[in-house]
Amino acid sequence: MLKIFFYCLPIIFTSCTNYGQLKVVTDLPSSLEEISGMASYNDSTIWALEDNGNKDEIYQVNFKGDIVKSLKVKNGDNDDWEDMAMDQAGNLYIADIGNNDNSRKNLVIYKIPNPTIEPGDKVDAEHIEFNYPDQTEFPPNEDGLLFDAEALFHHGNSLYIVTKNRSKPFKGEAHIYSVPDTAGKYEANLVGSFTPCTDWKTCQITSIDLSPNGDKIVALSYGKLFVFTDFTWNDFSKGKLQEIDLGARTQLESVCFLNDNTLLISDERSHGTGGNLYSYSLK
Template sequence: MFLSVAWRMPGLLLFLFLAVQPIVLAQAERPGRFRLPTELKEVSGLVFAAPDSLWWHNDSGNAPTLYLTDGEGRLRRSLDLPQLRNIDWEDLTTDDAGNLYVGDFGDNRRQRTNLHVYRIDPVTGAADSIEFYYSDERHYDVEAFFWHRDSLHLFTKHRLQSGWLSTHHFVLPASPGAQVAVWRDSLALRKRVVTGAAIEPATGEVVLVAYYFKRWLGFLPWSSASVFVLDDYPEGHYLRGEVRRKRISCLLATQYESVDFANEGYLLVASEQTVFIRPRAKPVRR
Protein backbone atom coordinates (compact mmCIF):
# COMPACT_ATOMS: atom_id res chain seq x y z
CA MET A 1 0.00 0.00 0.00
CA PHE A 2 2.75 2.49 0.98
CA LEU A 3 4.69 1.74 -2.22
CA SER A 4 1.55 2.20 -4.32
CA VAL A 5 0.85 5.65 -2.84
CA ALA A 6 4.51 6.65 -3.08
CA TRP A 7 4.58 5.63 -6.73
CA ARG A 8 1.61 7.87 -7.49
CA MET A 9 2.85 10.91 -5.50
CA PRO A 10 4.92 12.56 -8.29
CA GLY A 11 1.95 12.40 -10.65
CA LEU A 12 -0.37 13.76 -7.97
CA LEU A 13 1.97 16.67 -7.22
CA LEU A 14 2.29 17.46 -10.93
CA PHE A 15 -1.50 17.45 -11.30
CA LEU A 16 -1.92 19.85 -8.35
CA PHE A 17 0.82 22.14 -9.68
CA LEU A 18 -0.77 22.35 -13.13
CA ALA A 19 -4.23 22.91 -11.65
CA VAL A 20 -3.10 25.79 -9.45
CA GLN A 21 -0.66 27.39 -11.90
CA PRO A 22 -3.22 29.22 -14.09
CA ILE A 23 -4.75 30.83 -10.99
CA VAL A 24 -1.36 31.96 -9.70
CA LEU A 25 -0.38 33.37 -13.08
CA ALA A 26 -3.68 35.20 -13.45
CA GLN A 27 -3.31 36.81 -10.05
CA ALA A 28 0.30 37.77 -10.69
CA GLU A 29 -0.18 39.24 -14.18
CA ARG A 30 1.48 42.63 -14.12
CA PRO A 31 0.21 45.31 -16.52
CA GLY A 32 2.90 47.13 -18.44
CA ARG A 33 3.80 50.77 -17.96
CA PHE A 34 3.21 53.01 -20.95
CA ARG A 35 3.30 56.57 -22.19
CA LEU A 36 0.05 58.35 -22.89
CA PRO A 37 -0.85 60.01 -26.20
CA THR A 38 0.17 63.64 -26.63
CA GLU A 39 -3.52 64.57 -26.33
CA LEU A 40 -3.35 63.67 -22.62
CA LYS A 41 -0.62 66.01 -21.39
CA GLU A 42 -2.67 67.05 -18.35
CA VAL A 43 -4.36 63.74 -17.63
CA SER A 44 -6.54 63.97 -14.55
CA GLY A 45 -8.94 61.03 -14.70
CA LEU A 46 -8.94 57.41 -15.81
CA VAL A 47 -11.32 54.48 -15.61
CA PHE A 48 -11.28 50.99 -17.13
CA ALA A 49 -14.11 50.31 -19.58
CA ALA A 50 -12.83 46.76 -20.18
CA PRO A 51 -9.58 44.92 -19.38
CA ASP A 52 -7.99 46.39 -22.52
CA SER A 53 -9.90 49.68 -22.79
CA LEU A 54 -9.53 52.84 -20.72
CA TRP A 55 -11.26 56.22 -20.74
CA TRP A 56 -9.28 59.37 -19.86
CA HIS A 57 -9.66 63.13 -19.65
CA ASN A 58 -7.53 66.22 -19.11
CA ASP A 59 -7.50 68.82 -16.36
CA SER A 60 -8.90 72.36 -16.31
CA GLY A 61 -8.79 74.61 -19.35
CA ASN A 62 -8.56 71.76 -21.85
CA ALA A 63 -11.16 70.69 -24.38
CA PRO A 64 -14.29 68.91 -23.09
CA THR A 65 -13.17 65.62 -24.60
CA LEU A 66 -12.90 62.04 -23.40
CA TYR A 67 -10.23 59.76 -24.86
CA LEU A 68 -10.38 55.98 -25.23
CA THR A 69 -7.12 54.00 -25.40
CA ASP A 70 -6.15 50.37 -25.36
CA GLY A 71 -4.22 48.82 -22.49
CA GLU A 72 -0.92 50.08 -23.88
CA GLY A 73 -1.95 53.71 -24.27
CA ARG A 74 -2.72 53.70 -28.01
CA LEU A 75 -5.51 56.14 -28.85
CA ARG A 76 -8.65 54.45 -30.18
CA ARG A 77 -11.24 57.20 -30.06
CA SER A 78 -11.87 60.80 -29.07
CA LEU A 79 -15.34 61.67 -27.77
CA ASP A 80 -15.90 65.43 -28.12
CA LEU A 81 -18.55 66.93 -25.84
CA PRO A 82 -19.10 70.48 -27.17
CA GLN A 83 -22.23 70.92 -25.04
CA LEU A 84 -20.09 70.78 -21.86
CA ARG A 85 -17.36 73.00 -20.37
CA ASN A 86 -14.14 71.83 -18.79
CA ILE A 87 -13.87 74.37 -15.99
CA ASP A 88 -11.88 72.00 -13.79
CA TRP A 89 -12.43 68.34 -14.61
CA GLU A 90 -10.71 66.29 -11.92
CA ASP A 91 -11.75 62.64 -11.99
CA LEU A 92 -13.64 60.00 -13.95
CA THR A 93 -15.72 57.00 -12.89
CA THR A 94 -18.35 54.62 -14.27
CA ASP A 95 -21.50 52.87 -13.06
CA ASP A 96 -22.67 49.30 -13.59
CA ALA A 97 -24.64 50.35 -16.69
CA GLY A 98 -21.52 51.68 -18.40
CA ASN A 99 -22.29 55.39 -18.03
CA LEU A 100 -19.30 57.65 -17.45
CA TYR A 101 -19.22 60.37 -14.79
CA VAL A 102 -16.89 63.36 -15.05
CA GLY A 103 -16.31 65.43 -11.93
CA ASP A 104 -16.14 69.14 -12.76
CA PHE A 105 -15.58 70.08 -9.12
CA GLY A 106 -11.98 71.28 -8.84
CA ASP A 107 -11.92 74.45 -6.74
CA ASN A 108 -8.38 75.53 -5.90
CA ARG A 109 -9.49 78.99 -4.76
CA ARG A 110 -12.48 77.59 -2.87
CA GLN A 111 -14.98 80.00 -4.31
CA ARG A 112 -16.85 78.13 -7.07
CA THR A 113 -20.63 78.10 -7.04
CA ASN A 114 -21.10 76.05 -10.22
CA LEU A 115 -20.02 72.53 -9.26
CA HIS A 116 -21.12 69.73 -11.59
CA VAL A 117 -20.83 66.04 -12.25
CA TYR A 118 -21.64 65.07 -15.84
CA ARG A 119 -23.16 61.67 -16.64
CA ILE A 120 -22.24 60.69 -20.17
CA ASP A 121 -23.31 57.92 -22.53
CA PRO A 122 -19.99 56.77 -24.05
CA VAL A 123 -21.70 55.53 -27.21
CA THR A 124 -23.75 58.59 -28.18
CA GLY A 125 -22.08 61.35 -26.16
CA ALA A 126 -25.43 62.37 -24.64
CA ALA A 127 -24.92 64.01 -21.25
CA ASP A 128 -26.91 64.83 -18.11
CA SER A 129 -25.77 67.21 -15.38
CA ILE A 130 -25.76 66.90 -11.60
CA GLU A 131 -25.40 70.36 -10.07
CA PHE A 132 -24.57 70.30 -6.37
CA TYR A 133 -23.37 72.06 -3.26
CA TYR A 134 -22.01 70.76 0.05
CA SER A 135 -24.31 70.18 3.01
CA ASP A 136 -22.33 72.52 5.28
CA GLU A 137 -22.38 75.22 2.56
CA ARG A 138 -18.59 75.53 2.62
CA HIS A 139 -16.17 75.37 -0.33
CA TYR A 140 -13.92 72.35 -0.92
CA ASP A 141 -11.34 71.43 -3.51
CA VAL A 142 -12.13 67.93 -4.79
CA GLU A 143 -10.02 65.85 -7.17
CA ALA A 144 -11.23 62.30 -6.48
CA PHE A 145 -14.47 60.34 -6.61
CA PHE A 146 -16.08 57.05 -7.60
CA TRP A 147 -19.57 55.66 -8.21
CA HIS A 148 -20.95 52.92 -5.97
CA ARG A 149 -24.53 51.74 -5.42
CA ASP A 150 -26.29 54.73 -6.99
CA SER A 151 -24.14 57.28 -5.15
CA LEU A 152 -21.02 59.26 -5.93
CA HIS A 153 -18.35 59.36 -3.23
CA LEU A 154 -16.21 62.51 -3.26
CA PHE A 155 -12.88 62.99 -1.45
CA THR A 156 -11.51 66.47 -0.78
CA LYS A 157 -8.10 68.11 -0.45
CA HIS A 158 -7.92 69.93 2.86
CA ARG A 159 -4.87 71.47 4.54
CA LEU A 160 -4.48 71.33 8.31
CA GLN A 161 -1.15 72.39 9.86
CA SER A 162 2.48 71.28 10.41
CA GLY A 163 2.57 69.13 7.28
CA TRP A 164 -0.74 67.40 8.01
CA LEU A 165 -3.58 67.35 5.51
CA SER A 166 -6.94 65.63 5.48
CA THR A 167 -9.58 64.33 3.15
CA HIS A 168 -13.32 64.67 3.72
CA HIS A 169 -15.72 62.07 2.32
CA PHE A 170 -18.98 63.45 0.88
CA VAL A 171 -21.82 61.37 -0.59
CA LEU A 172 -23.79 62.67 -3.58
CA PRO A 173 -26.85 61.05 -5.24
CA ALA A 174 -25.97 59.96 -8.78
CA SER A 175 -29.15 61.44 -10.25
CA PRO A 176 -29.37 64.41 -12.65
CA GLY A 177 -30.64 67.69 -11.26
CA ALA A 178 -29.88 69.77 -8.18
CA GLN A 179 -28.38 67.67 -5.37
CA VAL A 180 -26.65 68.04 -2.01
CA ALA A 181 -23.33 66.35 -1.17
CA VAL A 182 -23.58 65.17 2.44
CA TRP A 183 -20.52 64.92 4.70
CA ARG A 184 -19.79 61.46 6.07
CA ASP A 185 -16.21 61.11 7.41
CA SER A 186 -12.71 62.57 7.37
CA LEU A 187 -9.17 61.20 7.61
CA ALA A 188 -5.89 62.96 8.43
CA LEU A 189 -2.97 62.25 6.08
CA ARG A 190 0.68 63.11 6.60
CA LYS A 191 2.01 65.20 3.67
CA ARG A 192 -0.42 63.82 1.12
CA VAL A 193 -3.23 65.40 -0.93
CA VAL A 194 -5.78 63.03 -2.47
CA THR A 195 -6.01 63.30 -6.26
CA GLY A 196 -7.79 60.12 -7.37
CA ALA A 197 -10.06 57.37 -6.05
CA ALA A 198 -11.51 54.02 -7.10
CA ILE A 199 -13.45 51.09 -5.66
CA GLU A 200 -13.42 47.39 -6.47
CA PRO A 201 -17.16 46.51 -6.34
CA ALA A 202 -16.59 42.78 -5.87
CA THR A 203 -14.50 43.17 -2.71
CA GLY A 204 -15.38 46.69 -1.55
CA GLU A 205 -11.71 47.64 -1.45
CA VAL A 206 -11.17 51.38 -1.91
CA VAL A 207 -7.97 53.09 -3.04
CA LEU A 208 -6.93 56.73 -2.90
CA VAL A 209 -3.90 58.02 -4.79
CA ALA A 210 -2.15 60.98 -3.19
CA TYR A 211 1.06 62.92 -3.52
CA TYR A 212 3.09 65.75 -1.96
CA PHE A 213 4.94 68.37 -3.97
CA LYS A 214 7.46 71.01 -2.96
CA ARG A 215 10.42 72.96 -4.32
CA TRP A 216 13.78 72.57 -2.64
CA LEU A 217 15.62 75.89 -2.31
CA GLY A 218 12.62 77.49 -3.93
CA PHE A 219 13.17 76.08 -7.42
CA LEU A 220 14.11 72.35 -7.46
CA PRO A 221 10.88 70.30 -7.87
CA TRP A 222 10.47 67.25 -5.61
CA SER A 223 7.53 64.95 -4.94
CA SER A 224 6.53 61.75 -3.18
CA ALA A 225 3.39 59.68 -3.76
CA SER A 226 1.38 56.90 -2.16
CA VAL A 227 -1.69 54.76 -2.60
CA PHE A 228 -3.92 54.34 0.44
CA VAL A 229 -5.83 51.04 0.50
CA LEU A 230 -9.02 51.14 2.60
CA ASP A 231 -10.88 48.02 3.68
CA ASP A 232 -12.58 46.34 6.65
CA TYR A 233 -14.75 49.43 7.22
CA PRO A 234 -18.32 49.88 8.50
CA GLU A 235 -20.81 49.89 5.63
CA GLY A 236 -20.21 52.98 3.48
CA HIS A 237 -17.76 54.58 5.94
CA TYR A 238 -14.60 54.01 3.92
CA LEU A 239 -12.35 56.25 6.02
CA ARG A 240 -13.13 54.40 9.27
CA GLY A 241 -11.62 51.05 8.34
CA GLU A 242 -8.12 49.65 8.03
CA VAL A 243 -5.78 51.97 6.12
CA ARG A 244 -2.69 50.59 4.40
CA ARG A 245 -0.21 52.95 2.78
CA LYS A 246 1.82 51.86 -0.25
CA ARG A 247 4.56 54.07 -1.62
CA ILE A 248 4.73 54.78 -5.36
CA SER A 249 8.33 54.94 -6.49
CA CYS A 250 9.34 57.97 -8.58
CA LEU A 251 12.85 59.22 -9.29
CA LEU A 252 11.73 62.54 -10.76
CA ALA A 253 9.06 64.94 -9.52
CA THR A 254 5.80 63.31 -10.60
CA GLN A 255 2.16 64.36 -10.18
CA TYR A 256 0.00 61.24 -9.90
CA GLU A 257 -3.56 62.34 -10.61
CA SER A 258 -5.67 59.22 -11.17
CA VAL A 259 -6.07 55.54 -10.28
CA ASP A 260 -8.20 52.49 -11.06
CA PHE A 261 -8.15 48.73 -10.48
CA ALA A 262 -6.40 46.92 -13.34
CA ASN A 263 -6.88 43.31 -12.18
CA GLU A 264 -6.84 41.12 -9.07
CA GLY A 265 -3.25 41.98 -8.27
CA TYR A 266 -2.55 45.48 -9.57
CA LEU A 267 -3.72 49.07 -9.74
CA LEU A 268 -2.96 51.48 -12.57
CA VAL A 269 -1.91 55.04 -11.70
CA ALA A 270 -1.37 57.88 -14.17
CA SER A 271 0.67 61.08 -14.00
CA GLU A 272 0.48 64.26 -16.04
CA GLN A 273 3.30 65.80 -18.04
CA THR A 274 5.99 67.74 -16.18
CA VAL A 275 9.15 69.54 -17.25
CA PHE A 276 11.06 66.25 -17.02
CA ILE A 277 8.64 63.48 -18.02
CA ARG A 278 5.83 62.76 -20.46
CA PRO A 279 2.35 61.74 -19.25
CA ARG A 280 2.39 58.05 -18.44
CA ALA A 281 0.71 55.19 -16.58
CA LYS A 282 2.28 52.50 -14.41
CA PRO A 283 1.12 49.52 -12.34
CA VAL A 284 1.20 49.39 -8.56
CA ARG A 285 0.79 46.13 -6.68
CA ARG A 286 -2.34 46.01 -4.52
Protein backbone atom coordinates in the same frame (compact mmCIF):
# COMPACT_ATOMS: atom_id res chain seq x y z
CA MET B 1 34.82 51.34 -26.81
CA LEU B 2 33.79 54.96 -27.23
CA LYS B 3 31.03 53.99 -29.68
CA ILE B 4 29.63 51.45 -27.24
CA PHE B 5 29.69 54.02 -24.44
CA PHE B 6 27.76 56.65 -26.38
CA TYR B 7 25.21 54.15 -27.70
CA CYS B 8 24.46 53.17 -24.11
CA LEU B 9 23.88 56.71 -22.90
CA PRO B 10 20.13 56.79 -23.78
CA ILE B 11 19.64 53.56 -21.86
CA ILE B 12 21.47 54.94 -18.84
CA PHE B 13 19.49 58.18 -18.81
CA THR B 14 16.18 56.38 -19.27
CA SER B 15 16.87 54.13 -16.31
CA CYS B 16 17.65 57.16 -14.12
CA THR B 17 13.96 58.13 -14.11
CA ASN B 18 12.66 56.60 -10.91
CA TYR B 19 9.07 55.37 -10.96
CA GLY B 20 9.54 53.32 -7.81
CA GLN B 21 7.24 50.32 -7.60
CA LEU B 22 5.25 51.36 -10.67
CA LYS B 23 5.60 49.33 -13.87
CA VAL B 24 5.39 51.37 -17.06
CA VAL B 25 2.66 50.07 -19.38
CA THR B 26 3.06 52.73 -22.07
CA ASP B 27 3.99 56.30 -22.79
CA LEU B 28 0.73 58.24 -23.09
CA PRO B 29 -0.01 60.40 -26.16
CA SER B 30 1.97 63.65 -26.20
CA SER B 31 -1.25 65.51 -27.00
CA LEU B 32 -2.61 64.50 -23.59
CA GLU B 33 -0.16 66.12 -21.18
CA GLU B 34 -2.57 66.70 -18.29
CA ILE B 35 -4.57 63.51 -17.78
CA SER B 36 -6.35 63.91 -14.46
CA GLY B 37 -8.87 61.06 -14.50
CA MET B 38 -9.22 57.54 -15.89
CA ALA B 39 -11.67 54.65 -16.04
CA SER B 40 -11.27 51.10 -17.32
CA TYR B 41 -13.89 48.78 -18.79
CA ASN B 42 -11.60 45.81 -18.07
CA ASP B 43 -10.19 45.66 -21.57
CA SER B 44 -6.80 46.76 -22.89
CA THR B 45 -7.77 50.44 -23.01
CA ILE B 46 -8.52 53.30 -20.67
CA TRP B 47 -10.84 56.26 -20.97
CA ALA B 48 -9.10 59.46 -19.93
CA LEU B 49 -9.80 63.17 -19.53
CA GLU B 50 -7.74 66.29 -19.01
CA ASP B 51 -8.25 69.04 -16.47
CA ASN B 52 -8.77 72.81 -16.52
CA GLY B 53 -8.01 74.59 -19.79
CA ASN B 54 -8.38 71.54 -22.02
CA LYS B 55 -11.12 70.32 -24.37
CA ASP B 56 -14.57 69.07 -23.36
CA GLU B 57 -13.59 65.63 -24.62
CA ILE B 58 -12.77 62.18 -23.31
CA TYR B 59 -10.31 59.83 -24.97
CA GLN B 60 -10.01 56.07 -25.32
CA VAL B 61 -6.32 55.13 -25.22
CA ASN B 62 -4.96 51.62 -25.75
CA PHE B 63 -2.06 50.04 -23.90
CA LYS B 64 0.26 50.95 -26.78
CA GLY B 65 -0.37 54.64 -26.13
CA ASP B 66 -2.63 55.28 -29.14
CA ILE B 67 -5.84 57.30 -29.06
CA VAL B 68 -8.41 54.99 -30.64
CA LYS B 69 -11.53 57.06 -30.02
CA SER B 70 -12.54 60.49 -28.72
CA LEU B 71 -15.92 61.84 -27.67
CA LYS B 72 -16.97 65.45 -27.22
CA VAL B 73 -19.30 66.01 -24.25
CA LYS B 74 -21.69 68.46 -25.91
CA ASN B 75 -23.15 69.99 -22.76
CA GLY B 76 -20.27 69.41 -20.36
CA ASP B 77 -18.00 72.45 -20.11
CA ASN B 78 -14.55 71.59 -18.79
CA ASP B 79 -14.30 74.08 -15.96
CA ASP B 80 -11.91 71.74 -14.11
CA TRP B 81 -12.45 68.04 -14.87
CA GLU B 82 -10.57 65.99 -12.28
CA ASP B 83 -11.65 62.34 -12.12
CA MET B 84 -13.88 59.67 -13.64
CA ALA B 85 -16.05 56.94 -12.16
CA MET B 86 -18.07 54.09 -13.62
CA ASP B 87 -21.18 52.29 -12.38
CA GLN B 88 -22.15 48.65 -12.88
CA ALA B 89 -24.43 49.56 -15.79
CA GLY B 90 -21.45 51.06 -17.63
CA ASN B 91 -22.43 54.71 -17.24
CA LEU B 92 -19.46 57.06 -16.91
CA TYR B 93 -19.26 60.02 -14.53
CA ILE B 94 -17.03 63.02 -15.21
CA ALA B 95 -16.18 65.00 -12.07
CA ASP B 96 -16.04 68.73 -12.79
CA ILE B 97 -15.09 69.36 -9.17
CA GLY B 98 -11.64 70.95 -9.29
CA ASN B 99 -11.75 73.98 -7.04
CA ASN B 100 -8.20 75.19 -6.41
CA ASP B 101 -9.28 78.53 -4.96
CA ASN B 102 -12.25 77.05 -3.04
CA SER B 103 -14.46 79.68 -4.67
CA ARG B 104 -16.64 77.71 -7.12
CA LYS B 105 -20.42 77.62 -6.84
CA ASN B 106 -20.96 75.59 -10.03
CA LEU B 107 -19.71 72.15 -9.03
CA VAL B 108 -21.13 69.42 -11.25
CA ILE B 109 -20.71 65.77 -12.19
CA TYR B 110 -21.58 64.82 -15.77
CA LYS B 111 -23.21 61.43 -16.38
CA ILE B 112 -22.88 59.89 -19.82
CA PRO B 113 -23.79 56.44 -21.22
CA ASN B 114 -21.12 53.81 -21.80
CA PRO B 115 -18.72 55.55 -24.21
CA THR B 116 -17.39 52.30 -25.68
CA ILE B 117 -20.69 51.67 -27.45
CA GLU B 118 -21.43 55.26 -28.55
CA PRO B 119 -21.55 55.19 -32.37
CA GLY B 120 -20.63 58.83 -33.02
CA ASP B 121 -18.06 61.34 -31.83
CA LYS B 122 -20.35 63.35 -29.52
CA VAL B 123 -22.40 62.51 -26.45
CA ASP B 124 -24.98 64.29 -24.26
CA ALA B 125 -24.56 64.43 -20.50
CA GLU B 126 -26.94 64.58 -17.57
CA HIS B 127 -26.00 67.14 -14.89
CA ILE B 128 -25.60 66.26 -11.21
CA GLU B 129 -25.10 69.65 -9.53
CA PHE B 130 -24.21 69.99 -5.85
CA ASN B 131 -22.84 72.15 -3.08
CA TYR B 132 -20.98 71.37 0.14
CA PRO B 133 -23.21 71.82 3.21
CA ASP B 134 -20.37 73.06 5.42
CA GLN B 135 -18.99 75.69 3.04
CA THR B 136 -20.34 79.15 3.79
CA GLU B 137 -17.54 81.35 2.44
CA PHE B 138 -16.23 81.46 -1.15
CA PRO B 139 -13.33 81.22 -0.54
CA PRO B 140 -12.85 80.45 3.16
CA ASN B 141 -9.85 81.64 5.14
CA GLU B 142 -6.53 79.95 4.37
CA ASP B 143 -6.87 77.57 7.32
CA GLY B 144 -10.21 76.29 5.94
CA LEU B 145 -9.40 75.53 2.29
CA LEU B 146 -11.05 72.11 2.41
CA PHE B 147 -13.32 72.22 -0.66
CA ASP B 148 -11.11 71.43 -3.63
CA ALA B 149 -11.62 67.87 -4.89
CA GLU B 150 -10.01 65.57 -7.47
CA ALA B 151 -11.37 62.16 -6.43
CA LEU B 152 -14.65 60.40 -7.29
CA PHE B 153 -16.01 56.84 -7.25
CA HIS B 154 -19.43 55.18 -7.55
CA HIS B 155 -21.15 52.69 -5.26
CA GLY B 156 -24.79 51.62 -5.07
CA ASN B 157 -26.85 54.63 -6.09
CA SER B 158 -24.34 57.20 -4.90
CA LEU B 159 -21.22 59.04 -5.98
CA TYR B 160 -18.51 59.59 -3.37
CA ILE B 161 -16.27 62.66 -3.48
CA VAL B 162 -13.04 62.95 -1.48
CA THR B 163 -11.53 66.40 -1.09
CA LYS B 164 -7.97 67.66 -1.59
CA ASN B 165 -6.75 69.68 1.37
CA ARG B 166 -5.23 73.06 0.46
CA SER B 167 -5.28 74.62 3.93
CA LYS B 168 -2.40 76.61 5.38
CA PRO B 169 -0.98 75.32 7.64
CA PHE B 170 -1.48 71.90 6.07
CA LYS B 171 -2.96 69.24 8.37
CA GLY B 172 -3.92 66.66 5.75
CA GLU B 173 -7.62 66.19 6.53
CA ALA B 174 -9.75 64.96 3.61
CA HIS B 175 -13.55 65.11 3.69
CA ILE B 176 -15.86 62.49 2.21
CA TYR B 177 -19.18 63.50 0.65
CA SER B 178 -21.87 61.62 -1.24
CA VAL B 179 -24.49 62.70 -3.78
CA PRO B 180 -27.14 60.70 -5.69
CA ASP B 181 -26.11 59.38 -9.11
CA THR B 182 -29.13 60.85 -10.92
CA ALA B 183 -29.59 64.25 -12.52
CA GLY B 184 -30.61 67.06 -10.18
CA LYS B 185 -29.39 69.71 -7.75
CA TYR B 186 -28.27 68.48 -4.35
CA GLU B 187 -26.69 69.43 -1.08
CA ALA B 188 -23.93 66.86 -0.66
CA ASN B 189 -24.01 64.58 2.38
CA LEU B 190 -20.93 64.83 4.60
CA VAL B 191 -20.09 61.17 5.23
CA GLY B 192 -16.91 61.55 7.27
CA SER B 193 -13.27 62.55 7.11
CA PHE B 194 -9.81 61.05 7.45
CA THR B 195 -6.20 62.21 7.53
CA PRO B 196 -4.09 60.07 5.18
CA CYS B 197 -0.84 61.69 6.37
CA THR B 198 0.42 65.19 7.12
CA ASP B 199 3.18 65.95 4.58
CA TRP B 200 1.59 68.23 1.97
CA LYS B 201 3.96 67.01 -0.75
CA THR B 202 2.66 63.42 -0.62
CA CYS B 203 -0.65 63.53 1.28
CA GLN B 204 -3.09 65.41 -0.95
CA ILE B 205 -5.64 63.02 -2.49
CA THR B 206 -5.65 63.25 -6.31
CA SER B 207 -7.85 60.29 -7.34
CA ILE B 208 -9.79 57.34 -5.90
CA ASP B 209 -11.48 54.13 -7.04
CA LEU B 210 -13.46 51.15 -5.75
CA SER B 211 -12.45 47.61 -6.69
CA PRO B 212 -14.88 45.69 -8.94
CA ASN B 213 -15.76 43.27 -6.11
CA GLY B 214 -16.28 46.18 -3.72
CA ASP B 215 -13.86 45.10 -0.99
CA LYS B 216 -11.12 47.71 -1.50
CA ILE B 217 -11.02 51.48 -1.93
CA VAL B 218 -7.75 52.96 -3.15
CA ALA B 219 -6.91 56.65 -2.88
CA LEU B 220 -3.90 58.10 -4.70
CA SER B 221 -1.63 60.99 -3.75
CA TYR B 222 1.63 62.37 -5.14
CA GLY B 223 3.61 59.23 -4.38
CA LYS B 224 1.44 57.11 -2.10
CA LEU B 225 -1.56 54.81 -2.10
CA PHE B 226 -4.05 54.60 0.77
CA VAL B 227 -5.96 51.32 0.73
CA PHE B 228 -9.20 50.92 2.72
CA THR B 229 -10.47 47.44 3.59
CA ASP B 230 -12.90 45.97 6.16
CA PHE B 231 -15.17 49.03 5.94
CA THR B 232 -18.88 49.76 6.05
CA TRP B 233 -20.73 52.23 3.85
CA ASN B 234 -21.81 54.38 6.80
CA ASP B 235 -18.25 55.79 6.70
CA PHE B 236 -15.61 53.80 4.81
CA SER B 237 -12.82 55.80 6.50
CA LYS B 238 -13.50 53.84 9.70
CA GLY B 239 -12.20 50.68 8.04
CA LYS B 240 -8.64 49.41 8.01
CA LEU B 241 -6.23 51.81 6.28
CA GLN B 242 -2.92 50.73 4.74
CA GLU B 243 -0.42 53.32 3.48
CA ILE B 244 1.84 52.28 0.58
CA ASP B 245 4.76 54.44 -0.50
CA LEU B 246 5.10 53.90 -4.25
CA GLY B 247 8.59 55.37 -4.34
CA ALA B 248 7.61 57.61 -7.27
CA ARG B 249 7.41 61.39 -6.93
CA THR B 250 5.97 62.46 -10.27
CA GLN B 251 2.62 64.23 -10.57
CA LEU B 252 0.43 61.16 -10.07
CA GLU B 253 -3.12 62.27 -10.85
CA SER B 254 -5.27 59.24 -11.63
CA VAL B 255 -5.94 55.69 -10.47
CA CYS B 256 -8.46 53.03 -11.49
CA PHE B 257 -8.84 49.28 -11.05
CA LEU B 258 -8.16 47.06 -14.06
CA ASN B 259 -9.29 44.06 -11.99
CA ASP B 260 -9.68 43.32 -8.29
CA ASN B 261 -5.93 43.29 -7.63
CA THR B 262 -4.38 45.37 -10.42
CA LEU B 263 -4.32 49.15 -10.55
CA LEU B 264 -3.72 51.47 -13.47
CA ILE B 265 -2.09 54.77 -12.54
CA SER B 266 -1.12 57.78 -14.64
CA ASP B 267 0.81 60.99 -14.14
CA GLU B 268 0.94 64.32 -15.88
CA ARG B 269 3.88 65.11 -18.14
CA SER B 270 6.02 67.68 -16.33
CA HIS B 271 9.68 68.77 -16.37
CA GLY B 272 10.66 65.99 -18.76
CA THR B 273 9.19 63.14 -16.68
CA GLY B 274 5.85 61.41 -16.36
CA GLY B 275 3.17 61.23 -19.00
CA ASN B 276 2.97 57.48 -18.54
CA LEU B 277 0.43 54.79 -17.85
CA TYR B 278 1.59 52.43 -15.08
CA SER B 279 0.36 49.23 -13.46
CA TYR B 280 0.65 48.25 -9.82
CA SER B 281 -0.29 44.94 -8.21
CA LEU B 282 -1.90 45.06 -4.77
CA LYS B 283 -0.75 41.49 -4.22
